[in-house]
Amino acid sequence: MSNVQQEVFEIISKQAKVGIDTIKSESTLKDLGVASLDAIEVIFDIEEHFNINLPNEEVDFESGTVGHLIEAVERQLAQKTG
Amino acid sequence: MRRIVITGMGGICALGHNTSDIWQAMTEGRSGIGPVHHIDAKYLRNNAIAAEISDFDPLAYIDEARVPFLDPLSQYALVAAGEAIRQSGLDFRGERTTRTAIVVGVGSAGEETREGLYRQLYAEQASRFHPLGIVRIMSNAPASHISMVHGITGPTFVVSSACASSNHAFAQAAMMIRAGLVDAAITGGTEACITLGVLRAWEAMRVLAPDTCRPFSANRRGMVLGEGSGMFVLETLESAQARGATILAELAGVGMSADAGDIAAPSDVGAAAAMRMALQDAGMQPDDVDYINAHGTGTVANDCTETRAIHQVFGEHARRLAVTSTKPMHGHALGAAGALEMIAVLGALRDGVVPPTLNYLGPDPACDLDYVPHEARAMKVRAALSNSFAFGGLNAVVALRQAP
Numbered sequence: 434m435s436n437v438q439q440e441v442f443e444i445i446s447k448q449a450k451v452g453i454d455t456i457k458s459e460s461t462l463k464d465l466g467v468a469s470l471d472a473i474e475v476i477f478d479i480e481e482h483f484n485i486n487l488p489n490e491e492v493d494f495e496s497g498t499v500g501h502l503i504e505a506v507e508r509q510l511a512q513k514t515g
Numbered sequence: 516m517r518r519i520v521i522t523g524m525g526g527i528c529a530l531g532h533n534t535s536d537i538w539q540a541m542t543e544g545r546s547g548i549g550p551v552h553h554i555d556a557k558y559l560r561n562n563a564i565a566a567e568i569s570d571f572d573p574l575a576y577i578d579e580a581r582v583p584f585l586d587p588l589s590q591y592a593l594v595a596a597g598e599a600i601r602q603s604g605l606d607f608r609g610e611r612t613t614r615t616a617i618v619v620g621v622g623s624a625g626e627e628t629r630e631g632l633y634r635q636l637y638a639e640q641a642s643r644f645h646p647l648g649i650v651r652i653m654s655n656a657p658a659s660h661i662s663m664v665h666g667i668t669g670p671t672f673v674v675s676s677a678c679a680s681s682n683h684a685f686a687q688a689a690m691m692i693r694a695g696l697v698d699a700a701i702t703g704g705t706e707a708c709i710t711l712g713v714l715r716a717w718e719a720m721r722v723l724a725p726d727t728c729r730p731f732s733a734n735r736r737g738m739v740l741g742e743g744s745g746m747f748v749l750e751t752l753e754s755a756q757a758r759g760a761t762i763l764a765e766l767a768g769v770g771m772s773a774d775a776g777d778i779a780a781p782s783d784v785g786a787a788a789a790m791r792m793a794l795q796d797a798g799m800q801p802d803d804v805d806y807i808n809a810h811g812t813g814t815v816a817n818d819c820t821e822t823r824a825i826h827q828v829f830g831e832h833a834r835r836l837a838v839t840s841t842k843p844m845h846g847h848a849l850g851a852a853g854a855l856e857m858i859a860v861l862g863a864l865r866d867g868v869v870p871p872t873l874n875y876l877g878p879d880p881a882c883d884l885d886y887v888p889h890e891a892r893a894m895k896v897r898a899a900l901s902n903s904f905a906f907g908g909l910n911a912v913v914a915l916r917q918a919p
Contacts, residue, residue: 469778470720473719473721476721486560489721492721
């Protein structure tokens with residue numbers, strides 16, 4: 434598991450109050466019971482943690498998976514260092 | 516029960532500084548959305564767009580000595596109330612002064628003043644704080660200034676329920692008239708919320724559109740903030756007829772509910788309950804209604820939820836309704852939303868013209884009603900609903916019918 438993945442899982446686990454081992458890359462935030470403002474807050478926590486901005490286009494609360502979210506974070510991190 | 520009619524309306528928003536200009540813009544389908552004048556887009560992630568009031572000189576409407584006491588919120592309220600009272604022909608002398616109420620809906624007050632003063636305090640480390648901060652910021656200021664300018668001494672207060680504030684204000688005013696506490700009321704809403712802090716706060720919720728406001732449309736991306744005020748004179752039908760006043764419409768019923776659910780996500784059940792209560796209170800059947808001025812914010816969640824609620828309340832008649840959102844024109848003015856939308860509803864009832872829903876790109880399968888896209892429609896409007904559904908799950912709906 435990459436560091437980014439581990440850290441994103443930890444942030445979601447804390448917000449969703451679910452065990453980190455129940456989070457899969459293919460789960461959506463909705464599957465994990467993170468909806469509405471809780472989902473917005475998860476994105477905010479991720480932005481704060483990595484000091485990045487995740488544009489709205491990168492964040493699909495309906496069908497986007499945790500895996501998609503991790504890819505978006507990695508893209509933003511790459512842009513930051515690149 | 517005492518019947519209540521509207522005999523004056525006033526307004527100011529991005530579409531104009533009076534209701535005839537605003538209504539004309541609505542019938543022509545003009546949008547007041549554009550780049551925010553005083554905020555650099557670099558401070559925002561999305562885009563600094565809003566439906567902002569421009570070319571406004573408070574001294575053209577308000578006594579110079581009063582202006583220093585006023586946040587723009589109160590300035591807008593005074594402009595709108597002044598127009599409404601002039602149009603109604605009411606004057607406040609004798610018993611009328613005590614028998615008139617003022618109820619103003621406000622979402623959040625004093626934003627521009629607060630931000631300006633806090634910038635001095637925190638960023639510029641100012642050693643002095645302006646002494647008029649409190650009286651400009653306090654939420655009740657708009658209602659107080661209307662009472663002072665017009666010498667109205669009856670029950671006067673502000674109600675606040677975020678985006679439903681104006682409709683809750685109409686309801687409070689109407690109930691005081693029905694109860695016989697007063698015979699007339701100045702009521703509506705006001706909001707001045709286009710500041711960097713407020714824009715950033717809404718942007719952080721990821722509900723602001725980067726392009727424009729497209730209610731009920733495919734590819735809608737959120738709401739666009741607006742500002743302004745709408746104010747109305749309510750009085751009993753008896754009083755209006757006795758003095759030969761021009762009646763704009765009858766305020767026939769009000770409905771209110773709370774979702775008791777999510778703090779932000781809308782609920783079709785709560786929205787439907789408020790619409791049903793408004794119809795019942797007005798003694799209307801669903802098929803009496805021809806037009807709904809929707810809450811229609813342009814967010815993904817609101818527009819499909821509101822559509823479902825309309826189906827639940829109106830059944831087969833839902834497809835015969837004209838349902839429009841005027842927010843692409845005047846923006847989402849939060850606490851003033853229902854008041855600006857009341858201008859659209861009164862225009863529709865009086866002139867038989869339904870203002871359009873602008874910026875419609877095509878149907879969303881979850882939004883399957885007649886939203887009158889792009890262009891106004893001439894049609895008879897016997898009765899109408901005006902919907903407002905607030906964050907916090909607070910819903911308020913007003914039912915109106917043509918002047919008797």
